[in-house]
Amino acid sequence: MVGIELAESHDFDEVFETHARFVWRALARLGVATSDIADASQEVFVVIHRQLPGFEGRSSLKTWLYEICVRVAGSFRNRAFRRHEQAVEAPVISYEARQDDELDWRRARAFLMAVLDQLDQEKREVFVLYDIEGLSMPEVAGVLRCPVTTAYSRLEVARRAVRAAFARRTLTERSA
Amino acid sequence: MTHFAPPPLRLEPGLPKELRLALRDDPSEFPSAEELGALRARLAESASSPALSRRGERRPMVSAIAVADEPRNLELRSERCPDGAPSERGTRAQSSRQLRRRVSASVIVACLFVAAIAAAASYWAANHKKNESSPLIGSSARHGDERRASMLGSASPEPPASALQPAISESSAGALPTVTTKSPSGIAAEGPSELDLLHEARRLQNTDPAGALRAVARHIRLFPHGVLVQERELVALEALVRLGRGAEARARAATFLRLYPESMYTPRLRKLVSQAAPVNSTGLDSETVSPWH
Numbered sequence: 001m002v003g004i005e006l007a008e009s010h011d012f013d014e015v016f017e018t019h020a021r022f023v024w025r026a027l028a029r030l031g032v033a034t035s036d037i038a039d040a041s042q043e044v045f046v047v048i049h050r051q052l053p054g055f056e057g058r059s060s061l062k063t064w065l066y067e068i069c070v071r072v073a074g075s076f077r078n079r080a081f082r083r084h085e086q087a088v089e090a091p092v093i094s095y096e097a098r099q100d101d102e103l104d105w106r107r108a109r110a111f112l113m114a115v116l117d118q119l120d121q122e123k124r125e126v127f128v129l130y131d132i133e134g135l136s137m138p139e140v141a142g143v144l145r146c147p148v149t150t151a152y153s154r155l156e157v158a159r160r161a162v163r164a165a166f167a168r169r170t171l172t173e174r175s176a
Numbered sequence: 177m178t179h180f181a182p183p184p185l186r187l188e189p190g191l192p193k194e195l196r197l198a199l200r201d202d203p204s205e206f207p208s209a210e211e212l213g214a215l216r217a218r219l220a221e222s223a224s225s226p227a228l229s230r231r232g233e234r235r236p237m238v239s240a241i242a243v244a245d246e247p248r249n250l251e252l253r254s255e256r257c258p259d260g261a262p263s264e265r266g267t268r269a270q271s272s273r274q275l276r277r278r279v280s281a282s283v284i285v286a287c288l289f290v291a292a293i294a295a296a297a298s299y300w301a302a303n304h305k306k307n308e309s310s311p312l313i314g315s316s317a318r319h320g321d322e323r324r325a326s327m328l329g330s331a332s333p334e335p336p337a338s339a340l341q342p343a344i345s346e347s348s349a350g351a352l353p354t355v356t357t358k359s360p361s362g363i364a365a366e367g368p369s370e371l372d373l374l375h376e377a378r379r380l381q382n383t384d385p386a387g388a389l390r391a392v393a394r395h396i397r398l399f400p401h402g403v404l405v406q407e408r409e410l411v412a413l414e415a416l417v418r419l420g421r422g423a424e425a426r427a428r429a430a431t432f433l434r435l436y437p438e439s440m441y442t443p444r445l446r447k448l449v450s451q452a453a454p455v456n457s458t459g460l461d462s463e464t465v466s467p468w469h
Contacts (some may be wrong), residue, residue, distance in 0.1 A: 016216070016219075020207070020212055020215060020216075021206045021207060021212065024206065024207040024211070024212075024215075025205045025206055025207075028205060029205075037207075038211065038214065038215055038218070041207075041215050042215060042218050042219060042222065045215075045219055046219075046222070102202070102204065104194075104197060105197055105198070105200060105202050105204075106204070107194075108194045108195070108197040108198035109197075109198045109202070111194070111198065112195070112198035112199070130184075131184055131185040131186070131199060132199060134184070136181065137181045152182075155182070159185055160403060162185075162195065163191075163192075163195070163403045164403035164404065166192040166194055166195040166198075167192060167370065167371055167403050167404055168404065168407065169192075169194065170192045170193075170194065170371055171371055171374060171375060171378075171404070171407065174371070174375050175375070175378060
């Protein structure tokens, strides 16, 4: 038994070292407020530690981690909602941007996050997993445990909202 | 059934530059080394063990998990854990209780599944009969969809500005000409972009309302399912009001409000319509005597 426990502990360390950055980033993309990401990451790894011994590799480790991130992110967004807080804060640029390019990216990404914030969580999840994280649609459906057709229709709705918001923004900027 | 996965959004032609930028990965999305170190320290602390990452220790986080996970009710499904896996709660009795819970949950789910299939089958059978007796009913949903597209999106090629019919009765909707889009998203791969067209219409709405209406008509033809339909209708309304065509403006506004009751443009729209010339007591619209014509 000691041998098994040693192996489990080793696996957890490995998962943490290899995927902590990835988990952090996924949580931010899924709408966890910047001030909550550390807490949410901690919660994700608590769950990973608890469930890792039972992880049988029926899905890839990556999609399994996404699944945990999606649920923890949903839980944090709900809590933020109950506290009547904004789930996504105004972008805080904590340091001087090294390049204009990075500043542009930050502005554009902050706007995208604000748009996604207006969507249902389930539509946001499909959009983030497919169009930002780059999962395949069967993987997305597996993570969200919904039929692939449902994932497609959610993606279409989310994309439509995103396209419309950015088109309006561009139009406003041009008119100004 | 095979599905054709849509290409990633970032590869879509005609995408606003800023959206393409927002979809890009950036190194700054990752946590800093300090943030990661703090997270590692917090995990170790929550396990009441000084070294989470120190190998050779007996699963240092177990005690923390039992406390931290349950009250937060994460609803994480634990079906990935094999039934025979060593219980994290420690005792054999707890393990068998969990097993019993899982088995009974599986039985309940199976029963619900069978009941759902039976209900779906009977519903289908009932519907099938109904469809046989009335073959038109089956197309009603699609018909409604077409109506929605047609109400704001119908236009014969290059219609005159006066031909922009704002309200179309449901009965006539099916007979309206349909406009094929170049892509499912309504974004044309060639020619002017949706943004360009609408920008042009907006530019003209004050100085040349008739020209603005022509641009609107072109937008309707090229982008019947575009993402800026509401903005387009607003431009059309402004132009119609400026031309003194109050009846058309009111009818168009009514259609808009019916389709987009929650639109953020509703207050502006109402204000615009209130500015439109009123209907005369003779019943004729003022546009018939408008000095603009």
